[in-house]
Amino acid sequence: MSKQRIVVVGNxxxxxxxxxNLLEQGEGxxxxxxxxxxxxxxxxxxxxxxxYFSGSTAADLALTSRExxxxxxxxxRLSDKVVEIxxxxxxxxxxxxxxxxxxxxVLATGSYPFVPPIPGNDQEHCLTYRTIDDLGMISASVxxxxxxxxxxxxxLGLEAANALKAAGLETHVxxxxxxxxxxxxxxxxxxxxxxxxxxxxxxxxxxxxTTEIVKGEECRYxxxxxxxxxxxxxxxxxxxxxxxxxxxxxxHDINVGxxxxxxxxxxxxxxxxxIYAIGECAxxxxxxxxxxxxGYTMAKVVAKHIVGDDKEMFLGADMSTKLKLLGVDVASxxxxxxxxxxxxxxxxxxxxxxxxxxxxxxxxxKKVLGAVLVGDVEAYGGLLQMMLNDMDLPENPxxxxxxxxxxxxxxxxxxxxxxxxxICSCYDVTKADIKEAIANGCTDMAGIKSATEASTGxxxxxxxxxxxxxxxxxxxxxxxxxxxxxxxxxxRKELADIxxxxxxxxxxxxxxxxxxxxxxxxxxxxxxxxxxxxxxxDYVLDDKLISLQDTNDIFLGNMQxxxxxxxxxxxxxxxxxxxxxxxxxxxxxxxxxxxxxTGGQRIDxxxxxxxxxxTIWKKLIDAGFETGHAYGKSLRTVKSCVGSTWCRYxxxxxxxxxxxxxxxxxxxxxxHKIKFAVSGxxxxxxxxxxxxxxxxxxxxxxxxxxxxxxxxxxRHGDLFATDLDNETLIKYVDxxxxxxxxxxxxxxxxxxxxxxxxxxxxxxxxxxxxDKLGLGEELEAEMEANISxxxxxxxxxxxxPEKLKRFQHFINSExxxxxxxxxxxxxxxxxxTKQERIEAVEVxx
Amino acid sequence: xxxxxxxxxxxxxxxxxxICALHQGQQVAIFKxxxxxxxxxxxxxxxVGEANVMSRGLIGSTGDAVYVASPLYKERxxxxxxxxxDNEELSLKTFSVRAEEGAIQLLVDGEVIDINTGDKxx
Numbered sequence: 001m002s003k004q005r006i007v008v009v010g011n012x013x014x015x016x017x018x019x020x021n022l023l024e025q026g027e028g029x030x031x032x033x034x035x036x037x038x039x040x041x042x043x044x045x046x047x048x049x050x051x052y053f054s055g056s057t058a059a060d061l062a063l064t065s066r067e068x069x070x071x072x073x074x075x076x077r078l079s080d081k082v083v084e085i086x087x088x089x090x091x092x093x094x095x096x097x098x099x100x101x102x103x104x105x106v107l108a109t110g111s112y113p114f115v116p117p118i119p120g121n122d123q124e125h126c127l128t129y130r131t132i133d134d135l136g137m138i139s140a141s142v143x144x145x146x147x148x149x150x151x152x153x154x155x156l157g158l159e160a161a162n163a164l165k166a167a168g169l170e171t172h173v174x175x176x177x178x179x180x181x182x183x184x185x186x187x188x189x190x191x192x193x194x195x196x197x198x199x200x201x202x203x204x205x206x207x208x209x210t211t212e213i214v215k216g217e218e219c220r221y222x223x224x225x226x227x228x229x230x231x232x233x234x235x236x237x238x239x240x241x242x243x244x245x246x247x248x249x250x251x252h253d254i255n256v257g258x259x260x261x262x263x264x265x266x267x268x269x270x271x272x273x274x275i276y277a278i279g280e281c282a283x284x285x286x287x288x289x290x291x292x293x294x295g296y297t298m299a300k301v302v303a304k305h306i307v308g309d310d311k312e313m314f315l316g317a318d319m320s321t322k323l324k325l326l327g328v329d330v331a332s333x334x335x336x337x338x339x340x341x342x343x344x345x346x347x348x349x350x351x352x353x354x355x356x357x358x359x360x361x362x363x364x365x366k367k368v369l370g371a372v373l374v375g376d377v378e379a380y381g382g383l384l385q386m387m388l389n390d391m392d393l394p395e396n397p398x399x400x401x402x403x404x405x406x407x408x409x410x411x412x413x414x415x416x417x418x419x420x421x422x423i424c425s426c427y428d429v430t431k432a433d434i435k436e437a438i439a440n441g442c443t444d445m446a447g448i449k450s451a452t453e454a455s456t457g458x459x460x461x462x463x464x465x466x467x468x469x470x471x472x473x474x475x476x477x478x479x480x481x482x483x484x485x486x487x488x489x490x491x492r493k494e495l496a497d498i499x500x501x502x503x504x505x506x507x508x509x510x511x512x513x514x515x516x517x518x519x520x521x522x523x524x525x526x527x528x529x530x531x532x533x534x535x536x537x538d539y540v541l542d543d544k545l546i547s548l549q550d551t552n553d554i555f556l557g558n559m560q561x562x563x564x565x566x567x568x569x570x571x572x573x574x575x576x577x578x579x580x581x582x583x584x585x586x587x588x589x590x591x592x593x594x595x596x597x598t599g600g601q602r603i604d605x606x607x608x609x610x611x612x613x614x615t616i617w618k619k620l621i622d623a624g625f626e627t628g629h630a631y632g633k634s635l636r637t638v639k640s641c642v643g644s645t646w647c648r649y650x651x652x653x654x655x656x657x658x659x660x661x662x663x664x665x666x667x668x669x670x671x672h673k674i675k676f677a678v679s680g681x682x683x684x685x686x687x688x689x690x691x692x693x694x695x696x697x698x699x700x701x702x703x704x705x706x707x708x709x710x711x712x713x714x715r716h717g718d719l720f721a722t723d724l725d726n727e728t729l730i731k732y733v734d735x736x737x738x739x740x741x742x743x744x745x746x747x748x749x750x751x752x753x754x755x756x757x758x759x760x761x762x763x764x765x766x767x768x769x770x771d772k773l774g775l776g777e778e779l780e781a782e783m784e785a786n787i788s789x790x791x792x793x794x795x796x797x798x799x800x801p802e803k804l805k806r807f808q809h810f811i812n813s814e815x816x817x818x819x820x821x822x823x824x825x826x827x828x829x830x831x832x833t834k835q836e837r838i839e840a841v842e843v844x845x
Numbered sequence: 846x847x848x849x850x851x852x853x854x855x856x857x858x859x860x861x862x863x864i865c866a867l868h869q870g871q872q873v874a875i876f877k878x879x880x881x882x883x884x885x886x887x888x889x890x891x892x893v894g895e896a897n898v899m900s901r902g903l904i905g906s907t908g909d910a911v912y913v914a915s916p917l918y919k920e921r922x923x924x925x926x927x928x929x930x931d932n933e934e935l936s937l938k939t940f941s942v943r944a945e946e947g948a949i950q951l952l953v954d955g956e957v958i959d960i961n962t963g964d965k966x967x
Binding site for chain 1: 853859862875878890896901907911916917
C-alpha cells in the first residue's frame with residue numbers, strides 16, 4: 001500500500017499539534033504530511049502572543065521550525081492558502097495554483113478577528129490583534145501614536161490594552177456590552193475588574209456602540225458613539241471577538257452552522273468524506289471552542305482516528321479559564337452566570353482588598369456549577385476539580401470562597417480528587433499520570449514537569465500539581481525529607497538562614513549548635529562551606545574553613561582524571577590583551593600544559609601538578625591575572641559578544657557591561673555555578689538566553705533573562721524585565737542572586753530553583769521588582785558586603801608560605817607523582833590511557 | 846633503631862585535611878580526624894580513578910564510621926579498615942600511624958611490634 005497523504009489546511013497551534021500527534025501516533029506507519037498556511041511563518045504560540053510586546057521575538061513564540069518539519073518529512077507551503085477543495089477527486093488547490101492530492105484532509109483554519117462594520121474601520125491605523133504580523137503593525141503604529149483605543153473588553157481586548165499601555169500610550173477600552181469580559185464574568189466580577197483596570201490608568205467605556213470613525217481634531221481619528229459622545233484617538237485595535245474561518249467549507253457545501261463553524265461529529269469528521277475539521281473553525285454540538293486545550297483534544301482524536309483507533313472521541317470541553325489581565329487575576333469556571341435552572345450562589349465581595357468571588361451551586365446545594373473569581377484566584381484549581389469530577393460540596397460551601405483567616409487549608413485536599421481528574425488541561429495530564437511519575441522516582445516539581453509536561457503550558461495548574469505531588473508523596477510514606485544529610489536535620493535553605501541570622505562563622509560552631517553529632521561529611525561540609533562563603537566571604541583556605549572545601553576548592557584548581565589540575569585565569573567578558581595572551585602562552589609552554597579555549601571565553605591550561613600550581617599562578621598574577629574561580633560553585637564567566645564598539649549591528653556596549661558585571665560578582669559563592677552573558681543586540685550572539693543571568697541590549701536599555709542554563713537539561717531563560725538601565729539591572733541581579741543563595745537547595749542550578757519556587761517567575765518578580773517581602777535592601781546589602789570582601793584567593797595563597805606547604809605531592813619528599821604518564825596528540829600532551837600505559841611498559845622491558 | 850618512619854611534624858597536619866607521604870616507596874594518605882583525636886593512614890591510590898589522589902579527598906562520618914571520599918568519583922572508604930562503604934569489592938590498604946613527640950610516624954613494614962609497648966619484638 002502506498003503512503004497515505006494527509007493534507008492539513010492551516011498551520012496554527014492546533015494544526016501543528018495535529019501533525020505532532022500524527023507523527024507520534026503513526027510511528028512506523030507511513031504518512032506523507034503536507035501543511036499549507038496563509039501566514040508567512042510556521043505555527044507559533046498565540047496564547048502568549050502579548051509576550052511579543054514585552055520583548056519576546058517571533059522565534060521565542062515559535063512552536064516548531066522548518067528544520068524540524070524537514071527532519072520529520074513534513075512538507076509545508078507558507079503564504080499560500082488553500083482556496084479550493086475537490087472532494088470528489090480528493091485534492092486541494094492553493095492560491096498560487098498548486099495542487100495537493102489527499103487521502104485525508106484536515107481543516108485547521110482557525111478563526112479571524114471580527115471587525116464591526118463601522119464606516120471608517122479600514123483606515124491605516126485601524127488594526128486587529130491575532131497574528132504576529134498584526135503585532136508588528138501595532139508596534140509600528142504605537143510609535144506614531146499617543147492615544148490608543150481597543151474596541152472590545154474581552155480577554156484578548158484587555159491583553160491588547162495591556163500592550164498599548166506598556167508602550168506608554170493613553171489607553172482606552174471601548175466595550176459594547178455593559179461590562180468587561182461579559183462572557184466569563186458576572187456583574188460583580190466585571191465591576192471589580194473594571195475598577196482595578198481603571199486604577200491602573202486604563203480608561204474603560206462600556207455600553208458604547210461606535211457609529212463611525214472620522215478624522216479627529218486633537219488626534220488622528222475621532223470615534224463617534226451612538227449616544228452622541230465621542231472619543232479621540234491616534235490608533236484603534238479591534239478585538240471584538242472571533243469568527244470561525246469556515247470560508248472553504250461554505251464554498252464547497254460542507255455543512256456549516258447557522259452562525260458559522262464547520263459542523264463536526266465526535267471524531268471531528270465534517271459532512272464531507274475524508275475531511276475533518278479541528279480547532280476554532282470546528283462546530284461541535286452547536287458550540288465553537290475558542291481555547292487551545294479543546295483544540296488540542298480534537299487534534300489528538302483525529303490523529304488517532306486516522307491511524308485506526310476510534311476509542312477516543314471529542315465530547316465537548318470545559319471552557320473554564322484562569323488568567324492575569326493587566327496584572328489582575330481573573331478566573332471563570334463553568335456556569336459563571338448561574339443560568340442553570342434553580343442555580344443558587346454564594347458571593348464574597350471585599351471592596352477594601354478588591355477581591356470578588358462568587359460560587360454558583362446546584363438547586364440542591366450539593367454540587368459546584370460554576371464560579372467567578374477576581375483579584376484572588378487561589379480557589380480556582382479546587383473548585384474546577386470539584387465541578388469537573390462532580391464531587392459533593394463540603395458541609396459549609398461558603399468556606400471555599402472565604403478568605404483563609406486561620407491559615408488552615410480550606411477547600412478540598414488534592415487527596416479527594418479521583419485518579420481520572422485532569423490536572424493540566426494544556427497537556428492533558430491526569431492525577432494518575434502524576435502518580436505514575438512519582439512512582440517512577442519523581443519527587444519534585446521539576447521532575448514532574450519534565451516527566452509529564454504538567455504545568456509547562458499556561459502554568460495555570462502549577463499550584464494544584466504541587467498539591468497533588470505533596471499529597472502523593474505523603475501518601476506513599478515519603479516523609480518529604482529535606483534534611484541535607486545525617487549530620488543536620490535542616491535543608492540547605494534552613495542552614496543558610498541559621499548561618500545568616502545567628503552570624504555563625506565556622507562549621508564547628510554550626511555543628512555544635514545545630515548538628516546531630518558526628519563530624520560532618522562530603523555533603524554537608526562543602527554545602528556549609530559555600531553558605532559561609534556566600535554570607536561572609538572569608539578566605540576559603542583559612543584554617544577554620546579549609547576542611548570544608550570540596551576537592552577543587554582545597555587546591556584552587558579543577559582536579560582532572562589523573563589527579564593533576566587545570567588552571568583558568570579570569571578573563572572578564574572574554575576581553576584580553578595580546579600581552580596577556582602571550583603570558584598565558586609562555587606559562588603553558590614552560591609547564592607543558594595542554595591548552596584549550598573554554599565555552600566561557602577564557603583559556604584552560606591542563607596537567608599542572610600540585611607543586612607547579614603556585615609558580616604558575618605567581619607568573620599569571622604578576623602579569624595582572626586573577627583566579628577565574630573555575631573550581632568553585634560560584635560565578636564563572638560573563639560571556640559577551642563584541643557589541644556596539646565594533647559590531648555594525650550592536651546597539652550597546654556589551655563587552656564593557658559584561659566586564660563590569662563579571663568584576664562585580666566574581667568570587668560570589670552560590671549553591672551551584674552561575675554563568676552570565678551579555679549580548680549587544682537582539683541577534684543574541686552571546687547566547688544569553690541559556691545563562692543563569694542573560695542580558696540583551698535593546699534600543700532603550702537592557703532586557704534581563706533569568707534562570708536559563710545549557711548542560712544536561714537545557715532551559716531557556718525567562719524574560720524578567722525589559723529596557724532596564726545599568727543601575728536597575730544591577731539592583732535586580734543583586735536581589736535575584738542573593739535570594740537564590742538564600743533559598744536554593746544544595747547543588748541546585750537557578751533553572752531548577754525557579755521551577756521549584758512556589759509561584760515561579762511571577763513570585764520572583766514580586767520579590768525582586770515589587771519587593772513584596774520587604775527584603776530588597778537587605779539582599780542588596782548582603783551582596784555589597786560580599787563584594788567588599790572579595791579577594792583573589794590565589795594572590796592571598798601565594799603570599800602565604802604556610803599555605804604553600806600543602807602544594808607539593810609529598811609532605812616528606814621533593815619527589816613528584818611517578819604514576820603520571822602522557823602521550824602526544826595533535827601536538828599537545830594528554831594523559832595516557834590504560835592500554836597505552838601497558839604498551840609503554842612492554843616496550844621498556 | 847626505630848621501626849617507625851617519621852613523616853612530618855604533627856602541626857603540618859590540619860584536622861579534616863589529608864596529606865600524602867612517601868613511605869617505603871609507597872604513597873600513603875594520612876588524615877587527622879575533624880576533632881583532632883584520631884589519626885588514619887591508607888593507600889593514596891584510588892582504585893577506581895587509578896590515580897594517586899586519596900589524600901585530597903574529604904573526610905566525613907556516618908554513624909560511628911569515619912571515612913574518606915575519593916575526590917574523583919566519590920566512593921567512600923572506611924579509614925579504620927580501608928573497606929569501601931559503597932562497593933564491597935573495593936578496599937584501600939591501611940597503614941599504622943601514630944603521633945610521637947610532635948611527629949607523625951608510619952610503621953615500617955616487615956617488623957613485628959609489641960602492641961603494648963610499641964617495641965620491636967624480633
